[in-house]
Amino acid sequence: MFSQMLSSLTDGLLLGFVYGVAAMGLTLIWGVMSVINLAHGPVIALGMFGTYLLFTHLGVNPYLGLVVVAVFGLALGFVIYGAAVHRVINAPHLSSLLATFSVNMIIIGLGTAIFSTSPQNIDFPLGSVEIGFLTLPVTRLLATVGAVLFTAALYLFLYFTRPGKAIRAVANNRRAAELMGIPSSLVLALSFGLGTMLAAVAGGLISTFFPFTILSGGPYELKSFVICVLGGLGNPLGALLGGLILGGLEGLIPAFMPVSWVPVVEFGLFVLVLLLRPSGLLGAK
Amino acid sequence: MKRFGWCLLSLALAGFFFAALGQAALAAEPKTVVIGFTASQTGKLNVEAIRQINGLNLWIEQVNKAGGLKLPDGTQVKFAAKFYDDESKKERVQELYTKLISTDKADFLISPYSSGLADAAAVIAQQYNKIMITAGAASDSTYKKGYTLIYQTYTPASRYLTGAIDLLSKMDPQARKVAIVNEKDKFSTDVVNALKAYAEKKGYQVVLFEGYDSGTADFAPFINKIPADVDAVMGGGHYADTSTFARQLFEKGVKAKMVALLVAPPEPKFAELGEAAYGVIGASQWQPEAKYGPESAKKEGLEFVGISVADFDKTYKEKFKEEPSYHSAGGYVSGVILAEAIKKAGSTETPKVKQAMDEMNIMTFYGHIKFDNTPKEHGLQVGHDMVYSQWQKKQGKLVNEVVWPESAQTAKAIFYFPR
Numbered sequence: 228m229f230s231q232m233l234s235s236l237t238d239g240l241l242l243g244f245v246y247g248v249a250a251m252g253l254t255l256i257w258g259v260m261s262v263i264n265l266a267h268g269p270v271i272a273l274g275m276f277g278t279y280l281l282f283t284h285l286g287v288n289p290y291l292g293l294v295v296v297a298v299f300g301l302a303l304g305f306v307i308y309g310a311a312v313h314r315v316i317n318a319p320h321l322s323s324l325l326a327t328f329s330v331n332m333i334i335i336g337l338g339t340a341i342f343s344t345s346p347q348n349i350d351f352p353l354g355s356v357e358i359g360f361l362t363l364p365v366t367r368l369l370a371t372v373g374a375v376l377f378t379a380a381l382y383l384f385l386y387f388t389r390p391g392k393a394i395r396a397v398a399n400n401r402r403a404a405e406l407m408g409i410p411s412s413l414v415l416a417l418s419f420g421l422g423t424m425l426a427a428v429a430g431g432l433i434s435t436f437f438p439f440t441i442l443s444g445g446p447y448e449l450k451s452f453v454i455c456v457l458g459g460l461g462n463p464l465g466a467l468l469g470g471l472i473l474g475g476l477e478g479l480i481p482a483f484m485p486v487s488w489v490p491v492v493e494f495g496l497f498v499l500v501l502l503l504r505p506s507g508l509l510g511a512k
Numbered sequence: 513m514k515r516f517g518w519c520l521l522s523l524a525l526a527g528f529f530f531a532a533l534g535q536a537a538l539a540a541e542p543k544t545v546v547i548g549f550t551a552s553q554t555g556k557l558n559v560e561a562i563r564q565i566n567g568l569n570l571w572i573e574q575v576n577k578a579g580g581l582k583l584p585d586g587t588q589v590k591f592a593a594k595f596y597d598d599e600s601k602k603e604r605v606q607e608l609y610t611k612l613i614s615t616d617k618a619d620f621l622i623s624p625y626s627s628g629l630a631d632a633a634a635v636i637a638q639q640y641n642k643i644m645i646t647a648g649a650a651s652d653s654t655y656k657k658g659y660t661l662i663y664q665t666y667t668p669a670s671r672y673l674t675g676a677i678d679l680l681s682k683m684d685p686q687a688r689k690v691a692i693v694n695e696k697d698k699f700s701t702d703v704v705n706a707l708k709a710y711a712e713k714k715g716y717q718v719v720l721f722e723g724y725d726s727g728t729a730d731f732a733p734f735i736n737k738i739p740a741d742v743d744a745v746m747g748g749g750h751y752a753d754t755s756t757f758a759r760q761l762f763e764k765g766v767k768a769k770m771v772a773l774l775v776a777p778p779e780p781k782f783a784e785l786g787e788a789a790y791g792v793i794g795a796s797q798w799q800p801e802a803k804y805g806p807e808s809a810k811k812e813g814l815e816f817v818g819i820s821v822a823d824f825d826k827t828y829k830e831k832f833k834e835e836p837s838y839h840s841a842g843g844y845v846s847g848v849i850l851a852e853a854i855k856k857a858g859s860t861e862t863p864k865v866k867q868a869m870d871e872m873n874i875m876t877f878y879g880h881i882k883f884d885n886t887p888k889e890h891g892l893q894v895g896h897d898m899v900y901s902q903w904q905k906k907q908g909k910l911v912n913e914v915v916w917p918e919s920a921q922t923a924k925a926i927f928y929f930p931r
Contacts (some may be wrong), residue, residue, distance in 0.1 A: 364763040437729040483731035
C-alpha cells in the first residue's frame with residue numbers, strides 16, 4: 228500500500244509541474260489584463276502539434292523543438308492579442324470572454340480540418356528509470372525538468388528585466404504605469420504572448436508522454452482554472468504550487484478510491500477554496 | 513377489306529413488338545438500393561470507423577462493378593451509399609439516421625461503428641421498420657431489447673475476451689491473478705463483465721476491476737493500482753485509449769505474463785508503439801491470416817458466399833494503401849450479408865429480407881455468419897468466433913501472429929514479461 232501510494236504521488240507530482248506551467252500562462256494573462264483566456268486549451272493543443280510536426284517532419288528532438296514552440300507561442304499570442312483582445316480590453320469581461328472563445332472555436336475548427344481528430348503520438352521512447360520500487364518514465368522526468376526551467380526563466384524575466392518589471396507595473400496599476408511612461412499596449416501584448424507561450428510549452432511537454440488530438444487542450448484548460456483559483460489568480464508562483472497540489476491529489480486519491488472520484492474531490496476542493504479563501508492560497512488578501 | 517386486315521395485322525404486330533420491348537425494358541430496369549449509414553469520420557472513434565466504411569465502400573464498388581445483383585424476376589439491383597459524419601456522438605447518430613430514412617429514403621441501414629452509437633441507431637431503425645446490420649458493434653445488450661430487425665456481424669462482447677483466459681491457463685497453469693482495467697463505455701463494460709464472470713468461474717482471482725472514462729490519457733493511477741505479482745492485465749476499450757494504456761503499461765514496467773486488450777492490438781497502426789506493442793495480445797474479429805474459405809465451409813457443412821480472404825486482402829490494400837483490419841472486414845462483410853439476404857429473398861422488401869436474414873447460415877471470408885432468431889436475443893451473432901493475435905518479432909520486425917485458438921494458430925503465444 229505504501230509503495231503504491233508513493234509511486235502514485237510521484238506520478239502526480241511530476242505531472243503537477245506541467246499543469247503548473249499551463250496554469251501560469253492563464254494566470255499571467257488574468258493578472259495583467261483581467262482577461263479570462265478561453266483560447267488557452269486550443270493553444271496548449273497547438274503546442275502539442277507544433278512539437279509533433281517538428282519531430283515527425285523535420286526530425287527535431289522534441290525537447291529542442293520546445294524552444295521553437297515557445298517562440299511560436301509568443302508570436303501567436305501577439306497575433307491573438309492584436310486580432311481579438313486589444314479592442315475589447317476595456318470592455319466588460321463578457322466581451323473579452325466571447326472574443327477569446329471565438330479564437331478557441333477558430334483554432335479547433337482549423338485544427339480539425341487540417342489534422343482531423345485522430346490521436347497523434349510523438350514516438351520518442353526514452354524508457355524508464357527504476358529507483359527502488361518506483362518506475363518513472365524518463366519522458367515525465369524530462370517534462371518536469373523543462374517545466375522547472377521555464378518557471379525559473381519566467382521568474383527571472385518578471386523580476387530582473389525591464390520588460391518584466393513593466394509587466395508587473397501594469398498588472399499592479401495600469402494607469403499609474405502609463406503615467407510613468409510605460410507603453411501599456413505593448414506590455415499587454417507581451418503579457419498575452421508570454422501567457423500563450425507558456426500554454427504552448429506546456430502542450431509541447433505533455434505531447435512527449437500522452438497522445439493528443441486538437442481537442443486535447445480542453446481538460447488542461449479546465450485544470451488550469453482550478454489551479455489558478457487554488458494558487459491565487461494572477462500569481463505565477465501560486466499557479467505552480469496549485470499545479471503541484473492538483474497533481475499530487477490526482478496521484479493520491481486513486482490510491483484510496485476509484486479513479487472516477489478524482490474530479491469530485493478536485494472540484495469539491497475548488498468550491499471549498501472559493502468559499503474559504505476566494506483569493507487563493509498565495510493570492511493577495 | 514383485305515387492306516383493313518393487313519392494317520390490323522401490322523398494328524397487332526407493332527403492338528406486340530412494343531409490348532415485348534417494354535417488357536424487356538421493364539425486366540432489365542435497374543433498381544438502386546440505398547444503403548444508409550453514418551461514419552465517425554471525426555471524433556474519438558475515427559480510426560476504426562473509417563476502416564469500417566472503407567470496407568463497406570469497397571464492397572459497394574465491387575458489387576456494382578460486377579453489374580449488381582440479379583433477382584429471380586430479372587430486376588438488376590445496384591447499391592448506392594448515403595452517409596454522414598456522426599462526429600462519434602450519440603445525439604448526432606439518432607438525428608442522422610432519422611434523416612437517412614425520411615429524407616434520403618434509405619432502403620437498408622448499416623450501423624455506425626461502436627456499440628454505443630449502434631445502439632442509438634438501432635432504436636431509430638426499428639422504429640421506422642428498417643433492417644439494420646450492425647457492423648462494428650459487439651455489445652450483447654442491444655439484442656436483448658426485443659428488436660426484430662437488427663442483425664449483428666461481430667462476435668458479441670460476452671464471448672470477446674474469454675478466450676484469453678483459456679489461453680492464459682494453457683500458457684501458465686499456475687497463473688491466478690488477473691487485473692481488469694477497461695473503458696467505461698457500453699461495449700467494454702459488457703466485455704469485462706462477461707470476462708470477470710468467466711475468469712472467476714475458472715478459479716482466477718480478479719485483483720483489480722476498474723473502469724476509466726473515454727478519452728483518458730493518463731493511466732498511471734490505474735497502473736499503480738495493479739499488484740506487482742499480477743499474472744495478466746486485460747481490458748482496454750477503443751483504439752485511442754487502449755494504445756495509450758499499452759504504451760504506459762510498458763513505460764511503467766508492468767511485469768505481467770499476459771497483456772490482452774480490446775480493439776487496438778489487432779490494428780496494424782498498433783505496431784507504431786514499437787517495443788510497447790511487443791507481446792500484447794488482441795482479440796480480433798478477423799485477421800488476414802484467417803483460413804476461412806470454401807474448404808472450411810465444406811467441413812462445417814455450410815455454403816461459402818462472396819469474396820475469398822486473399823482477394824479481400826489484395827483489393828483492399830490496392831485501394832486504400834493500408835492493411836485491412838477486422839474493422840475493414842466487418843464493413844465489407846455487412847455488404848455481403850445484405851446482398852445474400854436480398855438474393856435469397858428475391859426481393860428488397862423488408863419482411864422478405866428479414867425472413868432470409870433469420871434463416872441465414874453461411875460461411876464468408878470473415879467467418880461463419882448465423883443470427884439468433886429467437887425473440888429473446890433476436891439478431892445476436894451466434895456463428896462467428898474470435899481469433900487472438902499477438903505482436904511478436906520476426907527478424908527484429910514486429911509481426912501480428914494468430915496465437916489462439918490452436919486450430920487457427922500461426923505462432924505459439926509468448927509471455928509479455930519476461931520478454
